[in-house]
Amino acid sequence: MKQKITLKHIARELEVSISTVSKALKNSEEIGRDTKEKVQAFAKLYNYKPNNIAISLKNKRTKNIGVIIPDIVHHFFTTVFRGIEKYANAHGYNVIVCVSDESFDKEVINMELLANGSIDGFIMSLSAETQQKNDFNHLKEVTEQGIPLVLFDRVTEEIDCDKVVINDMEIAYRAVDKLIKTGRKRIALVTTENYFNVSKKRAEGYQKALEDNGLKMEERLVLKLPYTEVNDEMITKFFDTNEIDAVLCVNELFAILCMRLAQKKGLRIPEDISFIGFTNGILSRYATPTLTTVEQHGEKMGQIAAEMLIKKIESEIDEEEETYRTEVIEATLIERESTPN
Amino acid sequence: MKQKITLKHIARELEVSISTVSKALKNSEEIGRDTKEKVQAFAKLYNYKPNNIAISLKNKRTKNIGVIIPDIVHHFFTTVFRGIEKYANAHGYNVIVCVSDESFDKEVINMELLANGSIDGFIMSLSAETQQKNDFNHLKEVTEQGIPLVLFDRVTEEIDCDKVVINDMEIAYRAVDKLIKTGRKRIALVTTENYFNVSKKRAEGYQKALEDNGLKMEERLVLKLPYTEVNDEMITKFFDTNEIDAVLCVNELFAILCMRLAQKKGLRIPEDISFIGFTNGILSRYATPTLTTVEQHGEKMGQIAAEMLIKKIESEIDEEEETYRTEVIEATLIERESTPN
DNA sequence: TTGTATGCGTTATCAT
DNA sequence: ATGATAACGCATACAA
Numbered sequence A, B: 001m002k003q004k005i006t007l008k009h010i011a012r013e014l015e016v017s018i019s020t021v022s023k024a025l026k027n028s029e030e031i032g033r034d035t036k037e038k039v040q041a042f043a044k045l046y047n048y049k050p051n052n053i054a055i056s057l058k059n060k061r062t063k064n065i066g067v068i069i070p071d072i073v074h075h076f077f078t079t080v081f082r083g084i085e086k087y088a089n090a091h092g093y094n095v096i097v098c099v100s101d102e103s104f105d106k107e108v109i110n111m112e113l114l115a116n117g118s119i120d121g122f123i124m125s126l127s128a129e130t131q132q133k134n135d136f137n138h139l140k141e142v143t144e145q146g147i148p149l150v151l152f153d154r155v156t157e158e159i160d161c162d163k164v165v166i167n168d169m170e171i172a173y174r175a176v177d178k179l180i181k182t183g184r185k186r187i188a189l190v191t192t193e194n195y196f197n198v199s200k201k202r203a204e205g206y207q208k209a210l211e212d213n214g215l216k217m218e219e220r221l222v223l224k225l226p227y228t229e230v231n232d233e234m235i236t237k238f239f240d241t242n243e244i245d246a247v248l249c250v251n252e253l254f255a256i257l258c259m260r261l262a263q264k265k266g267l268r269i270p271e272d273i274s275f276i277g278f279t280n281g282i283l284s285r286y287a288t289p290t291l292t293t294v295e296q297h298g299e300k301m302g303q304i305a306a307e308m309l310i311k312k313i314e315s316e317i318d319e320e321e322e323t324y325r326t327e328v329i330e331a332t333l334i335e336r337e338s339t340p341n
Numbered sequence C: 001t002t003g004t005a006t007g008c009g010t011t012a013t014c015a016t
Numbered sequence D: 001a002t003g004a005t006a007a008c009g010c011a012t013a014c015a016a
Helices: A009-012 A016-026 A034-043 A051-057 A075-090 A102-116 A128-133 A136-146 A168-180 A197-212 A230-240 A254-265 A280-286 A298-314 B007-014 B018-025 B033-045 B051-058 B075-090 B104-115 B127-133 B137-144 B168-181 B197-212 B232-241 B252-262 B282-286 B298-314
Strands: A064-069 A095-100 A121-124 A149-152 A162-166 A185-192 A223-224 A246-249 A274-280 A293-294 A326-329 A332-334 B064-069 B092-101 B119-122 B149-150 B162-166 B187-191 B222-224 B247-249 B275-280 B294-295 B327-330 B332-334
Touching: A009 A016, A034 A136, A051 B051, A051 B149, A064 A075, A075 A095, A075 A121, A075 A298, A075 B092, A095 A102, A095 A298, A095 B075, A102 A121, A102 A128, A102 A136, A102 B127, A121 A326, A128 A168, A149 A223, A149 A298, A149 B018, A162 A168, A162 A274, A162 A298, A168 A197, A168 A274, A168 A293, A168 A332, A185 A197, A185 A254, A185 A293, A223 A230, A230 A254, A246 A254, A246 B294, A254 A274, A280 B282, A298 A326, A326 B332, B007 B033, B018 B033, B064 B075, B064 B104, B064 B298, B075 B092, B075 B298, B092 B104, B104 B119, B104 B127, B119 B298, B149 B298, B162 B168, B162 B298, B168 B187, B168 B247, B168 B275, B168 B332, B187 B252, B222 B232, B232 B252, B247 B252, B247 B327, B252 B275, B252 B282, B252 B327, B298 B327
Parallel strands: A064 A095, A064 A121, A121 A149, A149 A162, A162 A326, A185 A223, A185 A246, A246 A274, A274 A293, B064 B092, B064 B119, B119 B149, B149 B162, B162 B327, B187 B222, B187 B247, B247 B275, B275 B294
Antiparallel strands: A095 B092, A293 A332, B294 B332
16 A cells, blocks of 8 residues: 655655755755756655645635535536536536535534535525525624625525526516417416525516516415425316416426326317426426426536635635625526427 | 634633643543633634644544546436435535546546545546546555545446445346236347446346347347437437337436337337336436336445445554455336336 | 643745 | 745643
8 A cells, every 4th residue: 555645755765854845846946956856756756746635724725615505316406516516626626515405404514514624615505494494694604704605596685695596587577478478368386385585586577477468466376385295186186276278387397297287187288288397407308298498507507606606715805895796697498399389 | 704713812812722722622631620611611602613624634534525426417326426425424524526527537637636635535436438448547546545435336347445336237137027028029228338337237137138038139129329419310210120119228318218209100108119217217207108217226325335435434454454345236126107017 | 730842744934 | 955943723642
């Protein structure tokens, strides 16, 4: 087992001082040509690489980014993560991921753990429970310590920091408007409990589009499903007790589930009923029929989040008069078979 | 901005020495009751938390695990990752993820970077390119340095280390055997290029099942698709030029694509043709018809990999007579609508 | 009971 | 041109 070699080893072996070795390896002008060559050759031979931890301690810079997301087995988050990882990696940063699992406690614990020197900044999306409790003290503490933070998608106005979101309201508006333009009049909204910030925004867009087109929003055309463990009955009952000719779903899975049950009921898609879902994931592309969706550009979102974070990390702005941005990414409607054209 | 507080700050403020503070916070018996209380109270008040980096440097232990996977937007890897993350987190470890993006170079670069002190051990699945090149020097260097390594799924026999795999050959055998038992005779295999270790194993199981049942394997019933950018034509042509009554696909996506095109051709599933795919992902559950698949138990795989790694990290075994295990997880056949029952 | 000194691996400042 | 020393934050063996 060849142990990792350190400056000290090289120094001892070559009978020079540690600082000479350090300088020689950095090609410092103040070291003699032959000494430099000797040291560099030896270092190459034994494959010397500086120890990251020691450098982190010295520089008070870890070159690590902490990413905290609610779930990793989830197309959208995965996509954002890819964007983060790519950008970070290309700029010399590594990524430490913690999954909050939609739990407030896990989010807090992980955040505090990483905040003790392991990372230079955070990128995160709030857990369901955190949004529900409306408790953001852990975020506040981190920002007060001067650790840069970027929130994406599931954000909160309670915290002053950089944010990346999509134009949820506008794109929901456009989606519903589009449904109306194709003659649909009884348009349902399938959503989650509205402590989800994004769901709320999407519902607003839905409502506004209806009203601007002279339709009024009916509560009974809004179905709120639990975030996990959806059961078919709720959906079936919803379709049975309402005449519906179009549906906007706040996520892909809800849309797929609804399409299935609607089809089972004998409805033809898109002739009798149209569907649009948020999250342009893999299901949308391969469902039958294929689903018209809102593309959230997750990878771009991640890339921008990473860009904002690294900029903050590397800028030397004197606290206080700090300035924060909220970047809004334009979502795109991807039209497929579930809506007529 | 309240700066992170260190032992030094506390010591200075309380006019005691750093080591007294250090010991007091560890509740050492050798510190006087009142001093301890004073220090602990102060530390709590200012929310003192030891700096992870400093501890890492001291202990030569980072409590970080490096995970290198080919792709993160991929159900199987994501699932394994979740298993790793959960287990690691529950045992006090954080996870640094690097995505090799199926590239040999990225794999090498990331591995070398992390190996310089950032992590205590690696969990990885080989990139496509690495398997193709059959070059594992980067793995060899890491293990020679005494850094524990666990390979999963895409493994190689060239490297001596712990491994976690599924019984690819057996489960492929069982799948094909099952197809035969339901009367199928012309069974196709849709696979990738066979430098993928797992694909090769699955092909072996396929062939053996045929032969054990008195059928012989025909090359023209084996379709090799490129790993990315599959085009429909290749598949269509394959179905047009061959009479086929069942298909085994080495992944979920291939199965979904094939099912679509078979249906387009007018074949009924599973009456005219059955399908079984590897990877029990989200597509399988929501495709029409739903797909019978091989469940690879990714989360369990990740959990076991993490368990093996952490055990190695924390064991004090004297190099040399080290012993490595290969854990084989039993895959399960999940029967759905794409096969008759 | 408390404090001093040393070391983890590196770099930077200041001698020589 | 080279080396000694201090510092990053913490822990611990050893003195006092």
